[in-house]
Amino acid sequence: MSIPITLEFSGGAELLFDRQKRHDINLPKQEYPWRIQELLPWIRDNILKERPELFLQGNTVRPGILVLVNDTDWELMGELEYNLQPNDRIIFISTLHGG
Amino acid sequence: MCSVQEDDNDVPFSKVRPNESIGRTCMKCQEKAVLITRVNDAFCRSCFMVYITHKFRATIGKTKLVRDGEMVLIALSGGPSSSALLHLIQEGLSERTHKKLRFRPGLIFIDEGAAVNLPSSERLNNCEKMLDTMRSTGFPCCIKALEQGFDIDNIPELTSPSGTCCPGSQVEKDLGTIDHDTESISSDISTATSSVTLNMSECSISSSMEEPCSNSREAIAVSSLSRVESSFQKYEEAEEKLRCLLKSLNSVSAQEDLIRSIRHKILSEVATTCGYSKVMLGSCGTRLAVTLLTDMAIGRGGQAAVDTVFADKRYKNLMFLRPLREFSSKEIGMYNALNDVESFFIPTLTTKGSDGASIEHLTEAFVTGLQRDYPSTVSNIMRTGEKLSTGAEEESKEYCAMCQSSLDTNVVASSALNAVQFSQRISNRAADSDSIIDKSNKTGECCGEGDGGCNTTRTRVTKQQVLASLCYGCRLAIRKIDDVEKLPLYVLKDVFWRVRREKMKSEIEEFLLDTS
Ligand SMILES: [Zn+2]
Numbered sequence: 102m103s104i105p106i107t108l109e110f111s112g113g114a115e116l117l118f119d120r121q122k123r124h125d126i127n128l129p130k131q132e133y134p135w136r137i138q139e140l141l142p143w144i145r146d147n148i149l150k151e152r153p154e155l156f157l158q159g160n161t162v163r164p165g166i167l168v169l170v171n172d173t174d175w176e177l178m179g180e181l182e183y184n185l186q187p188n189d190r191i192i193f194i195s196t197l198h199g200g
Numbered sequence: 201m202c203s204v205q206e207d208d209n210d211v212p213f214s215k216v217r218p219n220e221s222i223g224r225t226c227m228k229c230q231e232k233a234v235l236i237t238r239v240n241d242a243f244c245r246s247c248f249m250v251y252i253t254h255k256f257r258a259t260i261g262k263t264k265l266v267r268d269g270e271m272v273l274i275a276l277s278g279g280p281s282s283s284a285l286l287h288l289i290q291e292g293l294s295e296r297t298h299k300k301l302r303f304r305p306g307l308i309f310i311d312e313g314a315a316v317n318l319p320s321s322e323r324l325n326n327c328e329k330m331l332d333t334m335r336s337t338g339f340p341c342c343i344k345a346l347e348q349g350f351d352i353d354n355i356p357e358l359t360s361p362s363g364t365c366c367p368g369s370q371v372e373k374d375l376g377t378i379d380h381d382t383e384s385i386s387s388d389i390s391t392a393t394s395s396v397t398l399n400m401s402e403c404s405i406s407s408s409m410e411e412p413c414s415n416s417r418e419a420i421a422v423s424s425l426s427r428v429e430s431s432f433q434k435y436e437e438a439e440e441k442l443r444c445l446l447k448s449l450n451s452v453s454a455q456e457d458l459i460r461s462i463r464h465k466i467l468s469e470v471a472t473t474c475g476y477s478k479v480m481l482g483s484c485g486t487r488l489a490v491t492l493l494t495d496m497a498i499g500r501g502g503q504a505a506v507d508t509v510f511a512d513k514r515y516k517n518l519m520f521l522r523p524l525r526e527f528s529s530k531e532i533g534m535y536n537a538l539n540d541v542e543s544f545f546i547p548t549l550t551t552k553g554s555d556g557a558s559i560e561h562l563t564e565a566f567v568t569g570l571q572r573d574y575p576s577t578v579s580n581i582m583r584t585g586e587k588l589s590t591g592a593e594e595e596s597k598e599y600c601a602m603c604q605s606s607l608d609t610n611v612v613a614s615s616a617l618n619a620v621q622f623s624q625r626i627s628n629r630a631a632d633s634d635s636i637i638d639k640s641n642k643t644g645e646c647c648g649e650g651d652g653g654c655n656t657t658r659t660r661v662t663k664q665q666v667l668a669s670l671c672y673g674c675r676l677a678i679r680k681i682d683d684v685e686k687l688p689l690y691v692l693k694d695v696f697w698r699v700r701r702e703k704m705k706s707e708i709e710e711f712l713l714d715t716s
């Protein structure tokens with residue numbers, strides 16, 4: 102069973118995604134639960150259009166990009182360790198000047 | 201050491217491990233938390249809002265600088281921080297508590313699209329969105345374009361603070377829509393009800409005004425958007441000047457620096473001509489930490505303090521306030537997300553650029569990295585600004601013709617031979633009046649003194665004369681410029697005015713020496 106989730110990019114982060122802010126996606130079924138840790142490379146490989154270094158740094162998001170899981174700071178959700186649930190809404194907000 | 205607030209942690213704690221924060225409750229009320237801020241404080245949604253509004257009012261209130269009923273111009277960029285600022289002000293004005301805000305805001309949006317070559321359709325779109333947002337507040341508002349800075353031509357010292365344009369009065373006014381210098385009509389102020397319609401537009405940048413009050417309320421109310429559009433077409437010349445100037449600077453850092461100074465010039469012009477005594481900027485603490493470190497790196501160490509303190513008093517009769525300086529960019533981002541505050545994305549010169557695209561951009565990458573891994577360090581950097589003082593601010597009576605900071609060049613650069621060379625060159629030239637004012641090079645504009653009706657003509661100034669009137673940071677920014685005539689007119693006129701004053705002074709001295 103695949104996992105449907107919604108991704109949103111704003112504050113300039115959308116520029117790296119063809120200026121599209123909202124992406125409704127289906128994560129393919131896999132043996133282990135999907136964590137944000139796996140979501141990030143999936144985003145890079147599937148919907149990111151350019152300059153991955155402006156979105157990711159190492160295995161996590163670039164500093165200055167806020168991550169909200171269902172309107173809650175991902176720092177309270179285990180960050181990379183968070184297990185994605187069906188219909189989760191993950192928001193990436195760039196707080197960097199000029200995106 | 202840095203005990204501005206008693207509960208501050210000065211020791212830079214490293215961030216807590218993520219799995220220790222899962223499912224934490226609010227530190228105030230034990231509800232489920234929605235975010236972690238500061239060093240490691242978890243807040244629920246409502247306690248976070250209380251925390252933010254309290255901090256905002258405390259920042260404004262504790263200095264007692266903003267008086268009841270005072271007119272305060274709010275500078276909006278459309279970006280997240282200034283959008284949050286507007287939201288906080290609206291909330292603060294509407295509340296019935298005794299902590300209610302009591303000043304009278306006016307709004308200004310500066311469209312900087314020309315500097316980053318934004319397509320005009322996008323600029324128009326931004327202006328329309330901002331106009332909608334601003335109108336919905338019911339506050340007086342206006343729109344300016346960055347390139348309009350090139351149409352400002354009065355010398356600060358000579359501007360009369362006359363009340364020709366007074367948004368405070370409750371009558372309809374349409375000020376200075378006619379600007380015979382630039383033929384530009386830009387923006388309008390209108391309240392949401394449009395029963396009171398004001399237009400502060402060009403009064404700030406035209407050297408003379410015809411028909412200061414022409415009561416054309418309908419004209420504004422009917423087609424404000426089309427007038428915004430028409431204004432785009434009419435600034436082509438100024439836009440070209442702006443592009444030309446930016447192109448002639450040697451680095452993105454210098455360009456960013458120049459844009460910042462033109463933006464401040466426009467804000468100060470609009471504020472003083474329209475009767476505002478304070479301007480509020482949306483810069484948050486993270487941004488100010490970046491500014492502070494950038495200032496040091498680009499030779500503006502002497503201004504790092506005024507660029508980051510709560511109240512920037514460098515302009516005469518005008519104060520720039522930074523009420524969001526206690527907020528991190530994360531707090532602003534969370535505030536906007538949780539309140540559905542809309543902001544739009546504004547590209548800058550370094551958008552999509554690598555970290556090293558400019559000094560400011562690289563500094564930002566450094567500061568945001570610090571903010572993530574050592575959350576308390578950023579406010580420590582920002583607060584350092586309060587403690588920096590060169591002592592020159594009070595002593596110096598000379599101001600930079602470009603950024604209005606006190607001239608630090610006597611203090612800072614005098615060790616370098618440069619300053620000496622400058623003064624030598626200038627005194628050599630002063631002896632030869634033909635080279636200081638080259639009569640063959642008239643540019644055809646008024647000298648800028650008085651009402652603009654005199655027949656004195658401003659003449660070209662040399663690069664040395666310009667540099668001598670600038671602070672160290674501005675000198676560095678424009679040192680590679682090929683032709684100083686590309687600079688905004690207000691800078692050139694200011695320089696010209698100084699050169700003339702110097703010349704008169706030396707003539708008088710000669711006279712005194714001769715007779716003694
Ligand atoms: Zn709470």
Ligand SMILES: [Zn+2]
Pocket residue numbers: 600601602603604605670671672673674675
């Ligand atoms: Zn300067």
